[in-house]
Amino acid sequence: MERIYVCDIKDSKDTQILVRGWVHKIHELSTISFVHLRDKTGIIQLVMDKKHSKQLRLEMSIEAIGEKVMNEKAPGGIELDAKELTILGEVFYDKLPFEINGFKLNACLEKQLDYRALALRRPKTRAVFKVQEEITDAFRTYLKSRRFSEIHTPKVISSSTEGGSEMFTVDYFGRRAFLAQSPQFYKQMMVGAGFERVFEIAPAYRAELHNTWRHLNEYISLDIEMGFIKDETELMDLEEGFLNYLYSVLRKTCKSEFEMYNIELPEKIEIPRIPLAEAHKILLDKYNKKSPVGNIDAEGEVLISKYVKETYNCDFVFLTEYPVAKRPMYAMPDSEKPGLTKSFDLIFKGLEITTGGQRIHNYEMLKENIKKFGLNPDDFAFYLETFKYGMPPHGGLAIGLERLTLKILDLENVREATLLPRDLRRLEP
Amino acid sequence: MERIYVCDIKDSKDTQILVRGWVHKIHELSTISFVHLRDKTGIIQLVMDKKHSKQLRLEMSIEAIGEKVMNEKAPGGIELDAKELTILGEVFYDKLPFEINGFKLNACLEKQLDYRALALRRPKTRAVFKVQEEITDAFRTYLKSRRFSEIHTPKVISSSTEGGSEMFTVDYFGRRAFLAQSPQFYKQMMVGAGFERVFEIAPAYRAELHNTWRHLNEYISLDIEMGFIKDETELMDLEEGFLNYLYSVLRKTCKSEFEMYNIELPEKIEIPRIPLAEAHKILLDKYNKKSPVGNIDAEGEVLISKYVKETYNCDFVFLTEYPVAKRPMYAMPDSEKPGLTKSFDLIFKGLEITTGGQRIHNYEMLKENIKKFGLNPDDFAFYLETFKYGMPPHGGLAIGLERLTLKILDLENVREATLLPRDLRRLEP
Numbered sequence A, B: 001m002e003r004i005y006v007c008d009i010k011d012s013k014d015t016q017i018l019v020r021g022w023v024h025k026i027h028e029l030s031t032i033s034f035v036h037l038r039d040k041t042g043i044i045q046l047v048m049d050k051k052h053s054k055q056l057r058l059e060m061s062i063e064a065i066g067e068k069v070m071n072e073k074a075p076g077g078i079e080l081d082a083k084e085l086t087i088l089g090e091v092f093y094d095k096l097p098f099e100i101n102g103f104k105l106n107a108c109l110e111k112q113l114d115y116r117a118l119a120l121r122r123p124k125t126r127a128v129f130k131v132q133e134e135i136t137d138a139f140r141t142y143l144k145s146r147r148f149s150e151i152h153t154p155k156v157i158s159s160s161t162e163g164g165s166e167m168f169t170v171d172y173f174g175r176r177a178f179l180a181q182s183p184q185f186y187k188q189m190m191v192g193a194g195f196e197r198v199f200e201i202a203p204a205y206r207a208e209l210h211n212t213w214r215h216l217n218e219y220i221s222l223d224i225e226m227g228f229i230k231d232e233t234e235l236m237d238l239e240e241g242f243l244n245y246l247y248s249v250l251r252k253t254c255k256s257e258f259e260m261y262n263i264e265l266p267e268k269i270e271i272p273r274i275p276l277a278e279a280h281k282i283l284l285d286k287y288n289k290k291s292p293v294g295n296i297d298a299e300g301e302v303l304i305s306k307y308v309k310e311t312y313n314c315d316f317v318f319l320t321e322y323p324v325a326k327r328p329m330y331a332m333p334d335s336e337k338p339g340l341t342k343s344f345d346l347i348f349k350g351l352e353i354t355t356g357g358q359r360i361h362n363y364e365m366l367k368e369n370i371k372k373f374g375l376n377p378d379d380f381a382f383y384l385e386t387f388k389y390g391m392p393p394h395g396g397l398a399i400g401l402e403r404l405t406l407k408i409l410d411l412e413n414v415r416e417a418t419l420l421p422r423d424l425r426r427l428e429p
Helices: A107-116 A123-144 A183-193 A234-254 A254-262 A278-286 A298-312 A362-372 A377-386 A402-409 B109-114 B123-144 B184-196 B232-253 B255-261 B276-287 B300-311 B363-372 B377-386 B399-409
Strands: A016-028 A031-041 A042-049 A061-070 A078-089 A169-171 A174-180 A198-204 A218-227 A273-275 A314-320 A344-347 A351-357 A394-400 B014-028 B032-039 B042-049 B061-070 B078-089 B169-172 B176-178 B197-205 B220-228 B272-273 B316-320 B343-348 B351-357 B394-398
Touching: A016 A042, A016 A078, A031 A078, A042 A061, A078 B363, A123 A198, A123 A218, A123 A234, A174 B363, A183 A198, A183 A218, A183 A394, A183 B123, A183 B316, A198 B197, A218 A234, A218 A402, A234 A254, A234 A314, A234 A344, A234 A394, A254 B255, A273 A278, A278 A298, A278 A314, A298 A314, A298 A344, A344 A394, A344 A402, A351 B109, A362 A377, A362 B197, A377 B220, A394 A402, B014 B042, B014 B078, B032 B078, B032 B316, B042 B220, B109 B232, B123 B197, B123 B220, B123 B232, B123 B255, B176 B220, B184 B197, B184 B220, B184 B377, B220 B232, B220 B399, B232 B255, B232 B316, B232 B343, B232 B351, B232 B394, B272 B276, B276 B316, B300 B343, B343 B394, B343 B399, B351 B399, B363 B377, B394 B399
Parallel strands: A042 A078, A273 A314, B042 B078, B272 B316
Antiparallel strands: A016 A031, A016 A061, A031 A042, A061 A078, A169 A174, A169 B169, A198 A218, A218 A394, A314 A344, A344 A351, A351 A394, B014 B032, B014 B061, B032 B042, B061 B078, B169 B176, B197 B220, B220 B394, B316 B343, B343 B351, B351 B394
């Protein structure tokens, strides 16, 4: 007899069915018991003789065979009159660390993370990762339909992309290596290698000493690099197009997840593009908020999002024209606006989720810029090598997957959008 | 005017077209020149005035606008009468390190890897990664259709899965951490966390001191873990099903790539399952080959594949029933066959590409087994924690992506199936 998933029971023609899952709730009456079985896809009520349910404890994994019965009072309108019951996985606890089956999970986030495998059994907690999976799928589908190739580049690298700070070091057979902050150099190389348009979904590492709601030391970066572009506006168009596509997908695939989190997605996203200097002016005029030179701080991100929401009814805003001094050495200077680069950030509900821009593609210009930044071109030999052979104009961007998930679901902490977060303190589980 | 990709020119209704790409070949006659332009999708001949072609050098990136002309003598039967020509990316070399446009790439693998971005411009070299991308897509599609969830687990971990040898160490804010050899513990945890069936496509690390054609120190692992299984045969069925699906996909999507490599895929794969002890006996009887106790060496892998090819006309063979002593502490012992485990390897054309098996799911049994292996259960506290709450019977497997690609295309070195390989010596590019 084949196992049937809970979500498929309603439409199944079989009357005798076999289900598997975990014991979610036990409610014993005088002779019979109602037991809720939870599988990956949902929860069904099993009705059984009390002598069967006596051996059950919460969170055991079980198999049950029985007759499908329509019952308006049961959750989902269906229950199973269970005749056979098998315990598949025993439990070994005195008391569960927290309740899985309550309306709220009565444990702080740290405790949930300590018992991550157990906390994720709660459907609402696990739902975050259904949404996250749809995000990566939509990212991949959207880009592949535009002839992007998915690539895999090494995460153990010999040199730093951005100057060496805030990187984890690895002992590589006695040599000092690093964990990649981003696939920046490699994705550019792969554009030059003839793939033209590439993307990568892979871990990235930041040895930052921040321990906040929005920082992770290991996260998943959705990276894009695109050759033969006109300028950075093509990249913003691409990201805006992706976000619109993503929302259209999520509306279809994550209905029940959005219901759990009480989220409604807008029909159409049109993202304002505001030069950084103008954003500074808005922040000062409207909120009396001073910004750091050539940048925007966390408070500024929140305020500019508030402004854009009120003015344009949009949750997103592109900040553009960052100054040369605040961008990496590979950022393309804007020849018409001295001191500025053809770069941008994307702020989503007060949180930066993307940095992007056009890159320098001319070998001599890049070498000169590396020097201007006080770096040694010899340290970037393999990177520079690519630029000797007809590197086309190109640019790209990166989206932090956990941050995007966090903001779509209005979560409070980026760790909620990570199966097993790594932060300053946490290396386990 | 919108850019058109070379592969779309034939079916395009436009007569005036714009193409972009790299200068693949230049052939100058008295007044006109034939220039081959290569983009991501193919090569087209441009016919231009010699005064235009004079400024061109091999591997520059260019844009050309002109009229589409049918010409039987041109490659693909079409050429472009180029009227406008723009150089998009300059070149900075005296002599190319090797030819891109020859029939063979006249550079050894090491040199190709040193100039990886350039070597990949050769369509045949890049074709490997088109096949590789189809493999990961097929893996994902096949598993998702069977209700597997894609997960992302951390690669920086606090303890080792297999006992601590052969792992790279990371300085994690002053603490000693490791790069994960596999997501073994985490994928099991996620089965227990209610995802039931999970897969991951992510880097894995082995600090092995081997420097051979088949070893990489960083590789992409296609990992599967599946809950509520009967036994390990379900896992072999799953992998066999995947491989059949994969081949059906590749036959459709990679026709031209397989032509380049002269590969024909069999219509149907039925994989023999041979207990290890029986394989040992075959090797001894048929090839006078002795095997190491409880295992099979590289020569044995080649010979047993030869035997299976001759006997069953199959490129694959599952070796089963590995002894307890040669498998990790989490391998499920076979209660009916003392000393053996419910595990398997998959050998493909003489190379191991998969290790898999059923795992122990009972908390007490797992704890005892950890002790039997001379390890301390306290070191596995977070892993063991998962097993206290109704862990169902489960198992899984992992496929080395580069090895699978290598063998499908009959390549000689696993580095050919890696964009940017990491080995004992190579940390760059």
